[in-house]
Amino acid sequence: MIRMPAFANRGRFEALYRGMAMAFPIMLGYFPLAVAYGILSFQAGLPLRSTAAMSVLVYAGASQFMAVNMLGLGAAGTEIVLACFMINIRHIVMSMSLMQRLADLTPAGRKAAALGVTDETFALLSFSEIRSGPTKGWLLAGVLVSAYGAWVSGSVVGALLSTVIPGDLAASMAIALYAMFIGLLVPNVKRHPPALTIAAAGALLCTVLTPQVGAGWAIAFGTLGGGLVGVLHAASVPEDADQEEQA
Amino acid sequence: MPYLWIILGMAVVTAVPRVLPAFLPSEMELPSWVRRWLAAVPYAALGALIFPGILSVDPSRPWVGLLGGLGALLPAWKGMPLGASLAAAVAVVYALQWLLH
Numbered sequence: 001m002i003r004m005p006a007f008a009n010r011g012r013f014e015a016l017y018r019g020m021a022m023a024f025p026i027m028l029g030y031f032p033l034a035v036a037y038g039i040l041s042f043q044a045g046l047p048l049r050s051t052a053a054m055s056v057l058v059y060a061g062a063s064q065f066m067a068v069n070m071l072g073l074g075a076a077g078t079e080i081v082l083a084c085f086m087i088n089i090r091h092i093v094m095s096m097s098l099m100q101r102l103a104d105l106t107p108a109g110r111k112a113a114a115l116g117v118t119d120e121t122f123a124l125l126s127f128s129e130i131r132s133g134p135t136k137g138w139l140l141a142g143v144l145v146s147a148y149g150a151w152v153s154g155s156v157v158g159a160l161l162s163t164v165i166p167g168d169l170a171a172s173m174a175i176a177l178y179a180m181f182i183g184l185l186v187p188n189v190k191r192h193p194p195a196l197t198i199a200a201a202g203a204l205l206c207t208v209l210t211p212q213v214g215a216g217w218a219i220a221f222g223t224l225g226g227g228l229v230g231v232l233h234a235a236s237v238p239e240d241a242d243q244e245e246q247a
Numbered sequence: 248m249p250y251l252w253i254i255l256g257m258a259v260v261t262a263v264p265r266v267l268p269a270f271l272p273s274e275m276e277l278p279s280w281v282r283r284w285l286a287a288v289p290y291a292a293l294g295a296l297i298f299p300g301i302l303s304v305d306p307s308r309p310w311v312g313l314l315g316g317l318g319a320l321l322p323a324w325k326g327m328p329l330g331a332s333l334a335a336a337v338a339v340v341y342a343l344q345w346l347l348h
Contacts, residue, residue, distance in 0.1 A: 053251075054257070080253055119292070198290040
């Protein structure tokens with residue numbers, strides 16, 4: 001059967017649009033947080049172009065807050081880069097898990113998607129139905145570019161309006177991202193009760209380790225250790241539960 | 248540009264952990280326990296991301312984050328969409344901040 005090019009395009013646009021809609025909770029959380037970062041960055045003395053460049057090139061919330069804080073305190077560059085690495089090492093585990101689900105993408109597509117991995121995009125994509133097929137890459141692009149766009153644009157808005165918006169107001173939106181994590185976890189716990197044991201193990205490990213090694217490493221070890229509980233657990237979670245066809 | 252080298256250094260150390268797993272061959276056969284482990288990782292990550300981080304939503308009042316989390320929990324348990332959890336949690340935290348000021 002011959003597929004009309006116009007029809008193929010429409011499928012792509014639909015997938016792109018669906019991805020953007022899926023990313024809406026992330027955008028709602030990222031934008032005000034990025035505004036708060038832009039304000040703090042301006043207060044630490046960074047010019048707009050440095051504030052924006054950091055969001056474009058680094059794209060990591062906790063690291064950027066920490067960096068502008070350390071710059072404000074006059075810390076050395078090597079210290080900042082090292083601390084940034086420690087915070088973000090956890091993404092190697094998340095990316096490895098996500099790549100299992102993106103095995104059917106092209107190698108270039110996998111690398112592009114991996115660059116967009118954050119705590120939030122990883123969590124959303126892990127628990128969303130993503131059908132294999134020619135438009136899968138477009139759906140991913142819709143999710144990842146929307147989240148990235150919200151982060152970068154929020155940073156610029158924050159830096160520009162830093163004298164108008166109170167920083168603590170924007171920062172209190174931080175609950176939005178935790179709400180998203182909870183909203184993703186609860187339906188899965190209802191479907192697969194062992195998931196609660198795994199999540200609780202991750203949370204417990206992270207709580208115990210945070211004062212010892214800092215939040216970045218604690219999340220990494222909590223994720224690794226909690227996942228191992230999933231391996232040992234007699235009734236582990238299904239490997240592709242969320243890829244079941246839903247008509 | 249001011250701080251260019253620091254920003255570039257940060258860009259490298261954030262990109263490497265993200266992209267490294269994408270360089271592993273996708274058709275690699277992983278042992279069964281590793282696949283089960285990677286399937287459990289998202290659940291463990293959610294647990295570790297939610298707690299204890301949620302306590303720092305209002306660092307001086309850890310229970311504000313907890314109540315906000317409870318606000319997100321109820322709509323999710325009722326099977327309502329993600330946006331309902333977000334709206335409920337934000338409403339709870341805003342109401343609490345407003346009452347406390």
